[in-house]
Amino acid sequence: MYRRFGAPRVVRVEEVPRPSLGPDDVLVRVHASTVSAADHRARSRDVPKGLGMLAAVGIGLFRPRHRVLGMDVAGVVEAVGAKVTRFAPGDEVIAMLGDRFGAHAEYARVPQDGAITAKPRTMTFEEAVTLVFGGITARGFLNQVALEPGAAVLVNGASGAVGTATVQLAKHAGAHVTAVCSGANGDLVTSLGADRVIDYTTEDFTAEATTYDVIVDCVGNVPFERLEACVEPGGALLQVIADLQGVLRASGRSRRSGKLVTASVGRYRAADLAHLVELAESGRYRAVIDRTFDLTDIAEAHAFVDTGRKRGNVVLTGLVDRRSAGRAWRTG
Incomplete structure (x- = not known):
């Protein structure tokens, strides 16, 4: 997480409470995410000309509005809200959180009617998460x-x-x-x-x-x-x-x-993710991974993205079960 805007070093690993679960929410135990250009822009406030004030509405004016970055998730459903019917604990999924961020953590909350769908069966979590943001x-x-x-x-x-x-x-x-x-x-x-x-x-x-x-x-x-x-x-x-x-x-x-x-991408839809999954499972869409970083190296991952020279995706792993590894970290 980060508490102020700035260079990659402002991002660090801390423990925070697990996200609360609403009746229409899906709680995902995160296996992989990416450090994207959007994470770079939110952290550094390096946005296109003239968009500073508009961006501040989403990412914060003086302090970050969303302290945990990460827009995309590949993981396993941990729990579901009382009104959730599309997903069940144990389901492997991918999801786009968008400007709510929150994916660089052990757990991420996604509304069941959001951009969330079953993970490609033919891909690892690290490969599958590359379908999401890009x-x-x-x-x-x-x-x-x-x-x-x-x-x-x-x-x-x-x-x-x-x-x-x-x-x-x-x-x-x-x-x-x-x-x-x-x-x-x-x-x-x-x-x-x-x-x-x-x-x-x-x-x-x-x-x-x-x-x-x-x-x-x-x-x-x-x-x-x-x-x-x-x-x-x-x-x-x-x-x-x-x-x-x-x-x-x-x-x-x-x-x-x-x-x-x-200049509008429109609304993020589960149907679009499902289409990408179909292509991936049929061998018509390929995961493109430049580098993979562990959560403990999150600042280094941001520094690499800051260079502007990444090829495809920079994947973040090591988010699952930090306590079982002898660490008290829950989010990064």
């Missing part, structure tokens, strides 16, 4: 367009958690996928289905004459005007990361351009 975000944005087979899709920032998920989901839909990333990550995104790789360190994709049916921007480092010019008439610009201007002007830009421009 996968449900990619799915939420791609749900807003009708990808036809052969559609041209460009993913800017293709080697991160959301990027690697987007490449796989777009390819599964039959799209021709162009991945923008560093040359060092070219083999990775190609193995996930990218048909073409643009090395952003040597090429500027916006300087080409090529246009795309859909651009998914996972970086937010290119001005709107240059991105919009690369989108086909009637196409879509999906801004996974956007500054305040991008958020506020999205609907107006859609009307003026005749192209869908959005």
Whole structure:
């Protein structure tokens, strides 16, 4: 947990009470989570330009609103509330907590009507949790367009958690996928289905004459005007990361351009997680793990994510049964 904003060292392991259980809640004993870009932003308050005050509503103004970070969970149901009918103790599940956070702990509370579903039977907990943050975000944005087979899709920032998920989901839909990333990550995104790789360190994709049916921007480092010019008439610009201007002007830009421009992922849904699980179990979605850290190394995990160079997901383990390991820690 963290009690103030700042560098990775502000995050430390402490003991706190187990989350209380409401009648519609599922209590999950956490086996794995990830340290995501969202955790980095919440901890450091490093948010896109103009979003400082808006972000403060969710993460806190002077002190963290949610002291335990972590948006995604893979684990085992420990207990259920009196009105829960979809899950039972012993079920293996994955879940997205979203901006409530709380996953970097031994136990996490999830409403049964939230984004929670059965874990893929073919994956370990460490692999399964990689479906959640990146996968449900990619799915939420791609749900807003009708990808036809052969559609041209460009993913800017293709080697991160959301990027690697987007490449796989777009390819599964039959799209021709162009991945923008560093040359060092070219083999990775190609193995996930990218048909073409643009090395952003040597090429500027916006300087080409090529246009795309859909651009998914996972970086937010290119001005709107240059991105919009690369989108086909009637196409879509999906801004996974956007500054305040991008958020506020999205609907107006859609009307003026005749192209869908959005910075909203929509609502996290259990159905989207279930779709990802189906793909994973059939071998059509792959877990992408850069590094795995134990809970005791949580500050080091944050420091690695802060570099901005992670490939896919940074997984956090060692959250189960801290007491049985001779430690008095319950959350991190």
